[in-house]
Amino acid sequence: MWEQPWRQADSLRRSFGVWLDAVGFGPREHPWTEVATSAACRLRRYDAAPRKQSAAAVLVVPAPIKRGYIWDLAPEASAVRRLLEGGLEVFQLDWREAPNAELGRFASDAIDWAVNVVARSSDRRVAIAGHSLGGTLAAIYAAARPKRTAALVLAEAPLAFGKDCGALAEAGKAVPRDGIAAGWGETVPGSALSLQGLLAAPDEFVLQRQVDRMLIIGDREAGALRMRVTRWLLDEFAMPTQLYREVVEELLRDDGFARGGLKIGGRTVDAGAIAAPVLAIVDPLSRLAPPAASHPVLKVPSRRSAMLRYRGDRGIGCRHVGSLVGPSAQRDIWPKAAAWLSQI
Numbered sequence: 173m174w175e176q177p178w179r180q181a182d183s184l185r186r187s188f189g190v191w192l193d194a195v196g197f198g199p200r201e202h203p204w205t206e207v208a209t210s211a212a213c214r215l216r217r218y219d220a221a222p223r224k225q226s227a228a229a230v231l232v233v234p235a236p237i238k239r240g241y242i243w244d245l246a247p248e249a250s251a252v253r254r255l256l257e258g259g260l261e262v263f264q265l266d267w268r269e270a271p272n273a274e275l276g277r278f279a280s281d282a283i284d285w286a287v288n289v290v291a292r293s294s295d296r297r298v299a300i301a302g303h304s305l306g307g308t309l310a311a312i313y314a315a316a317r318p319k320r321t322a323a324l325v326l327a328e329a330p331l332a333f334g335k336d337c338g339a340l341a342e343a344g345k346a347v348p349r350d351g352i353a354a355g356w357g358e359t360v361p362g363s364a365l366s367l368q369g370l371l372a373a374p375d376e377f378v379l380q381r382q383v384d385r386m387l388i389i390g391d392r393e394a395g396a397l398r399m400r401v402t403r404w405l406l407d408e409f410a411m412p413t414q415l416y417r418e419v420v421e422e423l424l425r426d427d428g429f430a431r432g433g434l435k436i437g438g439r440t441v442d443a444g445a446i447a448a449p450v451l452a453i454v455d456p457l458s459r460l461a462p463p464a465a466s467h468p469v470l471k472v473p474s475r476r477s478a479m480l481r482y483r484g485d486r487g488i489g490c491r492h493v494g495s496l497v498g499p500s501a502q503r504d505i506w507p508k509a510a511a512w513l514s515q516i
Contacts (some may be wrong), residue, residue, distance in 0.1 A: 207293055230261065237305070276437045357413070
């Protein structure tokens, strides 16, 4: 099969990632406990007692093609730890590889399952935090079940894919409709997805990485963070072909969520149905998820929306995850996000 070289590339990437683990650049996660498991995902609870009785627990939703430890890469590069330090109870949805799964399974069924477990485990309302496509899924869930979502924290999460909404929107429109996912089996290899991301935003994934490497020469701490991010970039799921097709056709090409035409589980889901307060973390220089891509949740004042801007750091290796792991994000963004969530 013509996709076999891509599968082999995935295997090679994982092997290099294991080597980076062996030389000390693997994730250094906060202790956690698995509290439930399903066919699509596991649910973990981070081991820390909340220091204050906030009204909501936080469910972290990573992108379904990436490992969730980017949220907790190391003690000094961890959005999860900043939330814990803010006195919040934190859970994370840990995706499993799920061939043939569709968008509704990720954005509706799995998140709803996790919200149910968190609500029972913590006896609190559930706020949801997501980065990138994980944030898109969280927002779709909040629109489909507005009464079940206490708040949303969306870090560089694209919701709109129209004009001026970034490289992903442009890439989706460039894919021939008849050629979407053609030739793949049950899943699209992670290496193929990485190449598509690189082609969509070469400045972000190639040029910025090279400039960043030069800026941190001699800085051991920044160099170590960069290597940990590199290790995470190598650790990519294959994407269910059906999910890939729906993301490209219904989200990127047709802009269905922002326009109100997205179909989930047989019903139409509209970004305008989100009722929860929203904290949007945006990067003004992002090509993948510029602030314009967040406009469906920022333009309605009644949602009590707020916005934090990520300004960039040296040594992160991939700017798209800087708002999770960068030193300035640890100092300026996530303590403020924890304080905002504590007031829900």
